Amino acid sequence: MSSNPLFGVGxxxxxxxxxxxxxxxxxxxxxxxxxxLPEAAAxxxxxxxxxxxxxxxxxxxxxxxLGGPKLFSxxxxxxxxxxxxxxxxxxxxxxxxxxxxxxxxIALQDYSPDFxxxxxxxxxxxxxxIVQASRNRHGSGQT
Numbered sequence: 478m479s480s481n482p483l484f485g486v487g488x489x490x491x492x493x494x495x496x497x498x499x500x501x502x503x504x505x506x507x508x509x510x511x512x513x514l515p516e517a518a519a520x521x522x523x524x525x526x527x528x529x530x531x532x533x534x535x536x537x538x539x540x541x542x543l544g545g546p547k548l549f550s551x552x553x554x555x556x557x558x559x560x561x562x563x564x565x566x567x568x569x570x571x572x573x574x575x576x577x578x579x580x581x582x583i584a585l586q587d588y589s590p591d592f593x594x595x596x597x598x599x600x601x602x603x604x605x606x607i608v609q610a611s612r613n614r615h616g617s618g619q620t
Contacts, residue, residue: 484595491545493592504536507582520574559610567611
């Protein structure tokens with residue numbers, strides 16, 4: 478039997494991410510990459526000029542989502558990720574840009590390979606649901 482925690486159980490994923498400090502590093506790298514990568518320009522254009530609140534919201538969301546403190550709901554209230562993001566036309570291309578920036582940010586962290594793989598796989602689930610919710614709202618001919 479492995480002595481490693483089972484990701485997705487209790488706060489094991491939150492701990493593997495380094496707690497809130499580790500999540501803030503991940504989120505900072507994610508948004509820095511979004512700013513720097515030319516292929517992410519369309520995705521970056523969907524965000525406000527200042528990313529300060531976006532950074533805080535994503536780190537707080539990931540905290541609760543990964544089994545840690547429910548910082549997002551404490552600070553911002555409840556959120557349904559797919560329906561909230563459906564206000565923008567998010568297709569597979571933009572979702573893929575988001576996941577690519579996140580994959581690159583994950584690779585910059587000091588995460589175990591098992592956790593890095595697990596985290597990216599878990600992030601694909603809401604990314605796919607966001608595309609579907611956006612398609613339902615905007616139709617399949619998104620740009």
